[in-house]
Amino acid sequence: MRIGALAAATGVDLETIRYYEKSGLLPEPQRQDNGYRDYQQAHLERLAFIRHCRALDIPLADIRRLVQFMENPAEDCGDINHLIDAQIERVQARLASMQALEKQLSRLRAACDEAHHGRECGILHELVAAAHGEACLCHTHTSSAEHKKSG
Known part of the structure; x- marks a missing residue:
């Protein structure tokens, strides 16, 4: 099968397949006379395995170790x-x-349980204060004038 069919069968992007080949996670396929890659069932199974591992958020280095274990089951x-x-x-x-x-x-x-605008918004006030590294003590929505009086 060609790379497009492999990609469609596994849901893996073409460039990702090529990357896995270059990194050695996926064995390079044989080439047809016209130069196209010729993927076999083993490629599909390996790529499905890699994809499942990535879905589990397993890092590529760990997937490589898992693949090595699969290739040496006596370990x-x-x-x-x-x-x-x-x-x-x-x-x-x-x-x-x-x-x-x-x-x-x-x-x-x-910090803001009502609809207010701009400077009166407790959420915006908290975000601006945090961005400037300030500890904002107001945990309820107050207008800027009320905040200055209480601060």
Whole structure:
């Protein structure tokens, strides 16, 4: 099959397929007499494997290790367990980061619970203050005049 058919069958972009070939993750296919790449079922299976690993956000270096293990199945799979454990830790760290981001955005949203304009907007005030490295003490929506009186 040609590269376009492989891309369509796996949902992987043509340039990504070429990159995987250049990086050695995907074996280079044989060439037809006309110079076109001739991909086989093994390429499709390997590319589907890589795509699934990427969907799990596994880094390419770790995918390379997984592919090496697949090519040498007699090796101990303990390294594979460590690799997946490390991926779980990365995901957990990202989840914690995303939860912190959600809390920060919720606090920001709470700074303005009514429709106001420009300088009176608590959200904009908080964002500007944070951009300037200031600790803004106002957590409720106040007009700029009210903020100056309370500050």
